[in-house]
Amino acid sequence: MSHEGLKGLLIGAPRSGSGKTTVTLGLLAALARRGVAVRAAKSGPDYIDPAFHAAATGRPGLNLDSWAMPPDLVGHLVAEAGEDGDLLVVEGAMGLFDGVPAAPGRTGAGADIAARLGLPVLLVLDVSGQSQTAAAVARGFATHDPAVRIGGVLLNRVGSERHIRLVRDAMAPLGLPVVGAIPRDATLALPERHLGLVQAGEHPDLDARLDALAAMAERHLDLDAILTLATPLPLKNTPPRGLLPPPGQRIALARDAAFSFVYAHALAHWRRAGAEILPFSPLADEAPDPSADVCWLPGGYPELHGGALAGANAFKAGLARFAQTRPVHGECGGYMVLGEGLVDADGSRHAMAGLLALETSFAKRKMNLGYREARLLSDTPIGPAGSQVRGHEFHYATVLARGADDPLADLKDSQGASLGASGSRRGRVTGAFFHAIAAVG
Incomplete structure (x- = not known):
């Protein structure tokens, strides 16, 4: 991508365990190998995922948090990311609309970040155990909040070509592009530990894992269609409130x-x-x-x-x-x-x-x-x-x-x-x- 300003999208899902992290890392690694200057961010408080994001992109990870950060700080951090990136991929946490009871736009949900930045959502649906019903889930997400736009759907844990076809046909009337379908493959899972995932720095074979995830993304995702979904971000790098001053020189x-x-x-x-x-x-x-x-x-x-x-x-x-x-x-x-x-x-x-x-x-x-x-x-x-x-x-x-x-x-x-x-x-x-x-x- 030529540097025409930062574009972005958010990867969300109906719940934890849908495969967001696997999809995000595969997408990041595949795009980075294409030469895209891609920056990644995690919605919400999380130290583990941004370290994997950094390993996949070769650029620092970032957190964007609508509850803990004043709104203009979120915008400032995104503007800074645009200084050395062409594409920002934000990984949501839990379900897309899951947050805490708080003022609108300050709940900590990934949907807040999508709405604030105008990011289209790439919705990851785990379709194991269902077929046409996936379209009903997607329809619910598309209409739930007018401020949150679902840009496309990515099917995870599909069982067969027939399975994909059934879901695609059911999605067609919604006008939501299906931009990928990933087969069930347990070998792509990252090992878990008592606090989220094992840290990126503890994987002796992390590069090999990222290569495998990139190959998965190249094989099963329509990378060009996903790049087309990304929309330009309104970048206003005004001095924000909320940044904690350095504790010393x-x-x-x-x-x-x-x-x-x-x-x-x-x-x-x-x-x-x-x-x-x-x-x-x-x-x-x-x-x-x-x-x-x-x-x-x-x-x-x-x-x-x-x-x-x-x-x-x-x-x-x-x-x-x-x-x-x-x-x-x-x-x-x-x-x-x-x-x-x-x-x-x-x-x-x-x-x-x-x-x-x-x-x-x-x-x-x-x-x-x-x-x-x-x-x-x-x-x-x-x-x-x-x-x-x-x-x-x-x-x-x-x-x-x-x-x-x-x-x-x-x-x-x-x-x-x-x-x-x-x-x-x-x-x-x-x-x-x-x-x-x-x-x-």
């Missing part, structure tokens, strides 16, 4: 298999604002750079690396020295590592950094999931005291003890119901299970 950032959950829009903004990112690996027993102004421990999977982190004495000693004079903040997994100890799924306790009194356990898993609005109770690397920040929680840890540390924030859920005080702070060290996405704008 020089930011020591933990980055390895245990600490990988960082939002691309946050890092990009920190860099654009002139901050320098200084990555280090706790798993390699590296300490934060002593020249940094602040240390940030993101979320990830520390519970899978408890023994290595417990034995990382140079990391723990360097972190303790750092925390004597400068702020240290941990999000979710990073918060747990700042605590006294972490019990893994096998019941083994591993000594953590001991900078907060937190004790956590995965021996009895309990899912904590949802949007959160935090009012900060003190000055922190996320923002100043009294400021309000939107984000989310998604973890399976049980808190065994919080100790006498002061709380970090008062939390509300997506509908404004109080969840009480949360997180911990002691001296210059702060942490919470809350992942910050944007300031309230």
Whole structure:
């Protein structure tokens, strides 16, 4: 595609498990191999899919979230994506219209992003166990919300040529183009783990998997028809509200298999604002750079690396020295590592950094999931005291003890119901299970 401005489409489905991620990755990989400058985004809070998107496209992943981000921030991030992309493919979450009860356009649903940006929806229908009924489902989606336009339909898990023909014939009166049909093929599935999918960086054969998905897309999708569906995006790169300022000029950032959950829009903004990112690996027993102004421990999977982190004495000693004079903040997994100890799924306790009194356990898993609005109770690397920040929680840890540390924030859920005080702070060290996405704008 020649650079004529950014075009886009959104991949949605009636529910989770319809095959959106497989379809998205196949499409991204096939288009990237064609030489299309394709950017990908995930609707909603998710760290896993954007890492796969980045691997498939060779360009940074992105999140667009209609609940957590002020509307003009969504537009700003899309305009930035247009600086090095010709096509934006947004992958929805759950079902297309699934969100939280909130103001129209701010529910977190993929449909909000489609309506706000005028993106046509490529509807992925899992047609296993049905044929002509698929047309009734498509008709419902096409008429449900006048602000959301279904551009085309992609059939997933088809059983035979006859199956495809029955569905296509039933779709014909709707005027919705069927732009692909993917046969049932379990080998294309990506392995799952307790938190969404296994991380992109943990696939030794990721390139081979992406090649296989690209070949699947080339064989079963009408790529030219899909490119034709994409419509130009209205790009207005006005200075947005909501971007979280860099927590320091020089930011020591933990980055390895245990600490990988960082939002691309946050890092990009920190860099654009002139901050320098200084990555280090706790798993390699590296300490934060002593020249940094602040240390940030993101979320990830520390519970899978408890023994290595417990034995990382140079990391723990360097972190303790750092925390004597400068702020240290941990999000979710990073918060747990700042605590006294972490019990893994096998019941083994591993000594953590001991900078907060937190004790956590995965021996009895309990899912904590949802949007959160935090009012900060003190000055922190996320923002100043009294400021309000939107984000989310998604973890399976049980808190065994919080100790006498002061709380970090008062939390509300997506509908404004109080969840009480949360997180911990002691001296210059702060942490919470809350992942910050944007300031309230």
